[in-house]
Amino acid sequence: MSGQFATSRRKQTANNSPTTRILSWGRYPKTAHQHVHKPAWNDQVPELLRAAAPGSLLPYGLGRSYGDSCLNAGRELIDCRRLNRFLGFDESTGMLRCESGVSLSEIIDIFLPKGWFLPVTPGTRYVTVGGVIANDVHGKNHHCAGTFGAHVRQIGLHRSNDGLVVCNADCNSDMLAATIGGLGLTGVIAWADIQLKRVAGPWMDAETIPFESLAAFLDLTRESNNRFEYTVAWLDCFAGKNLRGIFFRGNHAADAGKTFHPKRGPKLPFALPAWMLNSYSIRAFNAAYYKVHSLKKGASVVPYDSFFYPLDSIRQWNLLYGKQGFLQYQCVIPETNVEAFEELLDRIASSGMGSFLGVMKQFGSAPPAGMLSFARPGLTVALDFAMRGERTLQLMHSLDEIVQHSGGALYPAKDARMSPALFEASFPRWRSFVPYIDPKMSSSFWRRVTGAQS
Template sequence: MSWFQACPDVTSWGGVLRREHQVATPQWRDEVGPVLREARARKLDILASGARRSYGDSGLNPDGALVNMTGLDRVLSFDPGTAILRAEGGVTFDTLIRLFLPRGFFLPVTPGTRFVTLAGAIANDVHGKNHHGHGTLSRWVRAIGLIRSDGTLHELTPEQEPELFAATLGGLGLTGIIAWADVELMPVSSAVMDVETVSFSSLEAFFDLAQESERDFDYTVAWVDCLAAGKALGRGTFSRANHALDGGLDVAAGRDGRRLAVPMDFPGFVFNRHTVRAFNRVCYSNGRRKAGRGRVPLSRFFYPLDAIENWNRMYGARGMYQYQSVVPVSVQREATRAMLQAISDSGQGSFLAVLKTFGGLRSAGMLSFPFEGTTLALDFPNRGDETLKLMARLDAIVAEAGGRLYPAKDGRMSGAMFRAGYPDWERFAVHVDPHFSSHFWRRVAGLEKACV
């Protein structure tokens, strides 16, 4: 009996690449060894898989093996005194919130969806709206149980096998399977957020707001109208927030009602420059109208898109690209302006355009994405060459600025751009398990078995 089944239509959250994979789904840790042995015997490249919320191809391994780890989703221990949680890698942030928010603990760093696994979040060294104060998730990981392809379990800490530990943090799952991890949680007093919304009319106003807000607010983020032009270039809505000191710890209070669902792929014509421009104008007007202070459920602030199940299907059958860059603080104003100008000129705007500044706290991973500067993240419907040409223009601006792209979001950056943006990539490559690979790694590392 084989552990693997052929799955003909495996895709990422972006939905651009769809290929057949051999997929195994162990339910217990002692099943992982036999799965790995079979993959090696069949000469299949291996990659661990979780909730598959990465947008591009870093979580895909066409013509190879995916080990679906979502069945290993157990909480193993928790010490309220130290706030150290040990959990299996397949547990989702959603589960951790439901279990620990009522006890007064929350994740110290969280991305924009709670439907990611702990191992996936570590493998991508996720960041959140509080980077200026908390950095990336890697700063809160205390230990990792890593299974290599030979079946051996390595217990990694900053002191024990520190190089492999640093390679695994943000290592895109290429160093082995994260079986479990120790993460320090953060105490909170309630399940609601005190939020202030501020409308801003230009890119310069955004930077002023960001600098001012980081002094008094733990969380900051902005939505930007990427099709605005002229003096309005970079206008948008800025949100800044802290955890409320009261309001109760009921998980239901942290949620925002029922989830809607997108039942089918939207037709390709739905997202065009006219509909996106109109949507952005409405969003900007609503932001101005609703500006002020208020309290919102925790999920509405951290995970607004989670309220819509399968929202990625709105981009149609051809899928979408997400483009997320970071540029250094020394040139952040000029480079961000140049990117927004290029997008505005192209007419290929996004209705999900997020602008944020990163602080100076260093990430622990060799391939961690954030550094001090400004990050811009956008979703582009896949329109083929037209979209690829726009992203190539953005690449040139980011590269000239000394910036880089986020592998968890990427599905098309060149190997040269990856290697320039991640100068530690050769130091990292030493720690890649020789039987682990991904479509992303073969593409950017220039390996002979690159898939197309």
């Protein structure tokens, strides 16, 4: 499993400590040289924290965040990937204890054959337990399961001033709520207890349904929410107000068998030239995608990995966007403001920019698990934009205005550029989070949106 160190270059800083260039998944921003610590054991972490300068450190998982929330430009990262041990599992309850560098992929490989699956999963399996807790990630089952943080029963958290702090519902519950969605700023998660979910096997009963308007999407969502554990839609971002897309819904199959041998997909060897991705090629791709999936309309039994992780089938697909990288725009807009959602999609369509990987979903009404959790009731959309300089940033800025006026929010895990004002509007309680920040922690994202220097 490769992290984002593949493209790194080594360099010396003024104080002679070697730094590495680390990119997040969007490969934008480019400027983040950082010194990287790579502890192999949890008992090495306290010394790292003790020796660090205030505001100098940030934990790092598999770098699948798109923007700068996993970066710490000019400072230091603690790469947690070698903290990847399984510490305990109760077969009767499905309670798993593992270190924070364990990836969701490793959990699936070991526990799915035993009949257990993740309670919530994002659209890639190549993320760490620490990373998904720190962003309190959501999945296709948000409407019935909430976020990943809702299934974390207990964590061990390394704090520079208090040692290893155990946090659960009865003990340090406020620190638990701060750490879930806490962007790595409250300390280094050493281990976590996660409630896995019983499933019959690796297959999914899935349905594919084309739709041709936002109203049709909303009807499908309402009709599916009680009957389907997982729902999500792909959208053609060039369609504008005459929105069209493909609605996917599914449940774990009860009796489709146990055996399944996952295929390893091809790998994109290098960044593609920027000209290959333009409004014509994306428009053509979207039209073809819509047509192919419209033809596949109906029910089928599919393996779990193509249902949950279609993008993982092309390794390093982020290189598709060329050397400049890309930004993902993920926002949520309250459903009482559907017009704002329509206006947002319309603006993207008329910009001629936008991607083939747009997804949208209605979030459920589960209360947020963390103080800074992003997922909340409303409609969320996530779209990739190739980085084309000022033009791209201006479009996003104009989308920000819609999100902010609608009372919506932007997702920090996908962000590289939101303004402090939009951050404040998205997370009005952020100041009550500040006392929980570990004095040794900071990030590029946090300094950018709050103006904090350490």
